[in-house]
Amino acid sequence: MPELPEVEVTRRLIAPHLLGRTVLRVHTSIPSYVFLTPPRALCQRLQGRRFDELTRRGKYLLATLDDASRLMIHLGMTGQLFVAGASSLRLLSSTRRSSLTPEEQPAFSPDKHTHLRLELEDTGPDLLFRDVRKFGKLLWLAPGSSDPRLDKLGTDVLEARPAQLFEASRGRRLAVKNLLLNQSVLAGVGNIYADEALFAARIHPCRPAGKLSRRACQRLVCALQRVMLRSIETGGSSISDYIAPDGSDGGYQDERTVYARSGEPCPRCARPITRIVLGARGTHFCAKCQR
DNA sequence: ATCTGTCCCTGGACGC
DNA sequence: TGCGTCCAGGGACAGA
Known part of the structure; x- marks a missing residue:
């Protein structure tokens, strides 16, 4: 499960793919528990915006956009933030997993657990947010605003x-x-x-x-x-x-x-x-x- | 104010 | 083989 170290490793590895890039298109799954900001609103807020900064507070990731708004991401229990093209046995069901050798792993393609996909400009790979148990959180924060979840963090x-x-x-x-x-x-x-x-x-x-x-x-x-x-x-x-x-x-x-x-x-x-x-x-x- | 228990969700493990 | 049941846990919340 992702705790501070996993969130920090994610931040460091995601940042080079994200920073300075503009969001061309946003794809979301059907509304669910993970969307503190409803999918439609999230698409509107993110589209056309450029990512300027990616920071971490505790287990939360905060991506600052060029209009000073922020995207708050929590990975919960089973949240995964990764770039398209990543290949991992952990992205497959156990039955699929057991039938494949590591060399045979196919590149991941978005499935029903993939709640957010960001298409970025400059031919960078898409950014994907996947969460099987839906304990993760996605929240858009208006410029200058915060959230009680962040405010109460020690x-x-x-x-x-x-x-x-x-x-x-x-x-x-x-x-x-x-x-x-x-x-x-x-x-x-x-x-x-x-x-x-x-x-x-x-x-x-x-x-x-x-x-x-x-x-x-x-x-x-x-x-x-x-x-x-x-x-x-x-x-x-x-x-x-x-x-x-x-x-x-x-x-x-x-x-x-x-x-x-x-x-x-x-x-x-x-x-x-x-x-x-x-x-x-x-x-x-x-x-x-x-x- | 502090603390405990319940709930959300899903796939995997296990027993029959 | 297949079905049912239980379990894992971050954090919000209700109630003690």
């Missing part, structure tokens, strides 16, 4: 200071894992990297947030940043449906220590990794190393 994890986590956690009784998933505290943390960072910092996911010491907050914020920067470096992780904009898989899933490894030996002490449910999310940790 500091981007990569820019956060440990003291911010320490202060935000005072008096809170909820589990530290649940605090990490709250985007208004630190923006960008999702289920995978929360588990990975808690393991790296040797903190039990159920520990009440308010009980964290300054030192523990220091370890945790450093671990979050280290784990995420490393993931960006290796191209993100491709658990679930994430693909890079060129169709390639991320490399980070091979470096996961605990996430989706329940029952496997802890890399530190070899005790089996435990899985519990916390805040309706699967949570993976080592009961011996994380107290």
